[in-house]
Amino acid sequence: MLQSYLPVLVFAGLGIVVGGAFALLNGVTGPRRPNPIKGQPYECGLPSHITRTFRFGVSFYMIAMLFILFDIEVVFLYPVGVLVHATKSVFVLVEILVFVVLLLVALIFVWRRGALDWK
Amino acid sequence: MPDAPGLELIAQEIEEGRQGTVIETSFDHGRATLIVNPENVLHALTWLRDTPEQGYRFLSSLHAADYLPASPRFAVHYELLCRERVERIRVKALLNDPAGGETNGSSSAAEKLPQLDSCVALYPTAEFQEREAYDFFGIVFKGHPDLRRILMPEDYVGWPQRRDYPIGGEPVLFTHNEIESPRWFE
């Protein structure tokens, strides 16, 4: 059992080690000379007067939602190749097509409603 | 270029419009110059711009100059250009220095500055150039939408390009044997 998961573990371990090294090494070895200006936000070389948190417009929110929606769809399509190859049955193919067409209808609706063009 | 007689004609016609506008006309190096009384410089500019046969509708440059030894110390130059006939004419408004020339470095509150009507309404291109003239010579343009310093820091004291304003900068080290030729105003 463990045999089949070893590569996954090695891969995850490597990821953590290398990622951790990049993240921490800089903090550990870099010289630390804090000064009051370094903490302030960088606004093209001038002190910035933005005091309150900035409320984003609805357009950003709309685009973000649409992106997540269709991005998850792509994630679901990942195993399509393997599945169709493994089962070799038309039924699986048709099922996936139905899934894609459904989302296509959603895309066309969103597009015609004008949510895609920027405001 | 409007030649000498043409310049005289222009001067007379402006005079008819309003007395005492044109003080003097001069014609050198092929260029016509109208020296105008600062109070009604706008009249002269409007006339030059609007009369159909003149057509000086393009203000190519507005800049100030300091003629310090001369009595009407400042002069604002309007370089007008008629694009149809490709002719240039210069209108000069001479302004004397109400502050009487005491050191302008001091930021005395009641600092009297030369005044002039702003021509941004006639030529919108003059907005930045008038701010530059104010920034460097302290010439106030009445009616300018946003008369602030344009090139120097907002809180800078003094008018840098006046002729009696020292050139500044630090003395270069190790030049003590270089005889300093006295500037002409010392």
Place this chain on the structure above:
Amino acid sequence: MEVERESLRARQPRARDLLRGDLEGKDLEQYVEERLLTTTLESALNWGRANALFPLTFGLACCAIEMMSMVTSRYDIARFGAEAFRASPRQADMIILSGRVSIKMAPVVRRVYDQMLEPKWVIAMGACSSSGGMFANYAVVQGADKFMPVDIHVPGCPPRPEALLHGFNKLQRLVRGQPDLGWRQRYNAVGTEEWARFEPGKPTAEAIERAALAVAPKHSETGARPDFAGDEDSHA
């Protein structure tokens, strides 16, 4: 280059002894230690930093155009690992002050320098940022080292891209911890500096300042320097 060649010739006999197995004891350890990349962590890091110095795009004036042409294929600073010009001070290691620094720009340059992350270096490119250049007037700060530490001054107006590359290589050697011998060390003229005439010994900043002022002649033309308020947080 002469220094390296002598030491190379001196080292060859010892290398031959090692191969024949004649070296033992203290000589052997010393030899092995020298040959092994005796890297304290610091010198390894410096080696890494020197070969990946990311400059900050700080184009001020004409030198900026020559700095830009240094990035292009003909002079190509990418050979030295500095091709990625970062726009934000948070990701840059080095700032190339290319152009004249006016009195209105000085607090901005200082602020961007403060906001850069350590370790950081500064190249003052061209005569104007090194010493005010030909613009000795009311509007230009006479040299960037008046308000920020500068590591390398590249002469020229504007310096050729090759000159800037040479300055960059000098900076890399400085970062690696083996700065080039200055001309004073090379011709053992240490101690003849201007300030040394007044107070021999360690060159403190005050000593240099005092000496400079003592030597400075009194011209009639010292401009009415405006008391520079600038933005509320700019340094003195």
Place this chain on the structure above:
Amino acid sequence: MADDLLRDEADLTERGYSRLGEDPASPLVDAAEVAGQDLEGPGLEPEQEVLTINMGPHHPATHGVLRLIVTLQGERVLDLKPVMGYLHTGIEKNCEDKSYWKVIPFVERMDYLSYFFQMEAFCGCVERLIDLEIPPRASYLRVIHMELNRIMSHLVWLGTSALDLGAISMFWYCFRERDAILDLFEMSAGQRMHTRYFQVGGVFEDIPTGFGQKLRDFCALMPDRIDQYEALLDRNEIFLRRTRDVGVVSRERLLELGVTGPLLRAAGDPWDLRKADPYLAYGDFDFSIPVGTVGDGYDRYRVRLQEMRESVRIIVQALEGLPEGPWIADDRKYVLPPRDEVATSMEALIHHFKLVTEGYRVPPGEHYYAIESPRGELGCFVLADGSAKPARVHFRDPSFVNLQAFRDMSVGGLIADLIQNLAMLDPILGGVDR
């Protein structure tokens, strides 16, 4: 709820203005005090907060140290105020302290991409003040170097503007040609930039023998390099979407704002001082003035590329017709006598000594001389008071005046269009701040 989210954006901006109760030309809307206001009024829902930020002096896309105080509503630019002066070097003040022939190095460092043009503006102005006629060979050489400089300036503009719009490889191609031009400058004048090649009275040194051949090779090579740039960008979908119908300003408004150069020609007005008021030897060459139609970013791009082709045509004609003879005037009062003569004749020595120590005196007078620089009309005003130092040198810089049109281009557009407008406006901050 979904319905009013997707309402027409013009309506929102319209009410946005009326709600804030001020017209864009008034002084800047301060976001802090606006944000402080209760925005829940009938007009503006709270979701679009007004934000004022600095696209400040240190910004990769401002082509120099230009600071823009931008009032934003989401991505839309409500108001824009350029703040300049971060590169003010006091050049005009310094020129008043130098004798005439020492002023030339100062003057060419203003707009550091068109240094030959500023030398020509100053030298032309002084030559008209002292009524000195320059020999034909000198005026041909001046035209050749100025047109090379125009090509180089447009190349740097094309490289950096395409970089701003994302076409990064253009930067490397354009600077490759720029280096070819700088080799030519180095060959003829000795230095890549700020060559001080023009002198009052002509040019200070004749071109070396191999220069003509190298220039011919460059002129043969340049047109198909321009074809390569156009092949890269002309029908590039992203470039078209970014530049088409963006930043359009009407011709009358441009003329009112005093805008000249490629910006005005892109709007359809063929105003070019080389054709309108020919100076130097431009009358002898036939070249055409490229003119746009709509006046958007794409037209400005096409006008400048076509101008590069026209400049190559001018250089080829100037090179063919390059007259023999002296390359500098022979008037000893203003021009240094040849070196060999100084060793033999006494007058030459006296003239030489006088010119080198104190410099020549220009009779009192003032003159304004305007030429066509790559960015528009570059005028030089010199006021002479009879001494050896000019009393006032003022440069009418095209970028300084063109920047006033930037506000009309960008207000109401998106931030991305603001970057594109600034790139196509091609301001050089050295010239703006002088």
